[in-house]
Amino acid sequence: MVKKTLLGVGVLLVAGAVVFGTDMLSYAGTACSNIQEAVKSExxxxxxxxxxxxxxxxxxxxxxxxxxxxxxxxxxxxxxxxxxxxxxxxxxxxxxxxxxxxxxxxxxxxxxxxxxxxxxxxxxxxxxxxxxxxxxxxxxxxxxxxxxxxxxxxxxxxxxxxxxxxxxxxxxxxxxxxxxxxxxxxxxxxxxxNAIEVDDTKLSHVESMISDLNHELDVRESMLETEGSVLGHIPVEESHIDVEGDVVNEIDQHFGLNPEPVVAEN
Missing domain, CATH: 1.10.287 (Helix Hairpins)
Structure with missing residues (x-):
């Protein structure tokens, strides 16, 4: 058994010498070094x-x-x-x-x-x-x-x-x-x-749902306001502006009319 092993080693050495020539030792040393580095990295x-x-x-x-x-x-x-x-x-x-x-x-x-x-x-x-x-x-x-x-x-x-x-x-x-x-x-x-991966897809989905609901409620509120104006509700929120006097004055000035003064009755 020992003789066969020695014979096998001898054959490998001869084959290596034939293939690599004088560089065989260099190749062998480099291979051993690479193996050591690979083992250390693991x-x-x-x-x-x-x-x-x-x-x-x-x-x-x-x-x-x-x-x-x-x-x-x-x-x-x-x-x-x-x-x-x-x-x-x-x-x-x-x-x-x-x-x-x-x-x-x-x-x-x-x-x-x-x-x-x-x-x-x-x-x-x-x-x-x-x-x-x-x-x-x-x-x-x-x-x-x-x-x-x-x-x-x-x-x-x-x-x-x-x-x-x-x-x-x-x-x-x-x-x-x-x-x-x-x-x-x-x-x-x-x-x-650091390895924990936070999936914010669901969070984004919930945020989108809230945004959509807010938009829907805004639309419904706008509809209610519009319906109130059509039904003739008194717009108590707006201040009453009397524009009649202003318009008369503008017409008189435009056409050069001199309005007669109003005489007060005794």
């Missing part, structure tokens, strides 16, 4: 947000691992600090004993008694020498441990800062995702509103 924002959330969740195992390292280093530092404190206390006790023996040797006594046991001056010197050698060895070891402690503190501090940075960046990413989700919901709501 990815929805909802899917992309889900993918981002998954990537953020994948950060947690690494963060937890780093937290475990920091926790272990914290315990190691505390244990080392405790051990150094205990050894320092022992060295302080040894120092007091060394100084006490040295003080005794400053006298001219040939023997010394400690806890009811007598020791010669030589025995005390030998014991003092052994104590001092042990003290210096312990002191050097304590210095090395202090350097180790300082180094571990620096490493712990660096790892703690790195952990804090990782946690802070993760929180920032989570906040940005929430903002993106809110922004997407706002856009979706706006798109939903």
């Amino acid at each position: 990815i929805t924002p909802e899917f992309e947000l889900s993918r981002i959330n998954n990537e953020i969740d994948k950060l947690m195992p690494e963060i937890r691992q780093h937290m475990a390292v920091v926790a272990e280093q914290t315990v190691d530092v505390k244990d080392l600090e405790k051990g150094i404190a205990e050894r320092q206390a022992k060295l302080d006790t040894q120092k007091d004993a060394i100084l006490a023996l040295r003080s005794d040797l400053e006298t001219d006594a040939d023997s010394f008694t400690y806890r009811a046991v007598s020791y010669s001056r030589g025995e005390v010197k030998t014991d003092l020498s052994r104590r001092f050698d042990a003290f210096r060895t312990g002191e050097e070891a304590l210095k090395r441990d202090r350097k180790i402690l300082e180094s571990q503190r620096q490493i712990l501090d660096a790892n703690q800062k790195k952990l804090d940075s990782m946690l802070g960046r993760k929180e920032e990413l989570a906040v940005k995702v929430v903002q993106l989700e809110a922004r997407l919901k706002t856009i979706q709501a706006t798109e939903a509103v």
Whole structure:
């Protein structure tokens, strides 16, 4: 099966080389690029947000691992600090004993008694020498441990800062995702509103009906007014104008007539 597959691939490569020649790789690269762009264009924002959330969740195992390292280093530092404190206390006790023996040797006594046991001056010197050698060895070891402690503190501090940075960046990413989700919901709501098509055909029809009815009522009112004039109703709405006197005067003036003055009877 594998041989057949490899053979098929080989045949395709040979055919592509024959058809496209040296441009085969260019054609293949362009085709792959077009396919990638087509796939990306089909990815929805909802899917992309889900993918981002998954990537953020994948950060947690690494963060937890780093937290475990920091926790272990914290315990190691505390244990080392405790051990150094205990050894320092022992060295302080040894120092007091060394100084006490040295003080005794400053006298001219040939023997010394400690806890009811007598020791010669030589025995005390030998014991003092052994104590001092042990003290210096312990002191050097304590210095090395202090350097180790300082180094571990620096490493712990660096790892703690790195952990804090990782946690802070993760929180920032989570906040940005929430903002993106809110922004997407706002856009979706706006798109939903804009997608609503308002059909005003019925509204226009009702408006037309109202306009037609108003016109019909106007016609009927006009008919009533016309019928009232024909039936001889007194037009009380119009003011009475007396035009007779004016017409007589105009005729007299036109024909040069001098109307005789009217004599009042006694």
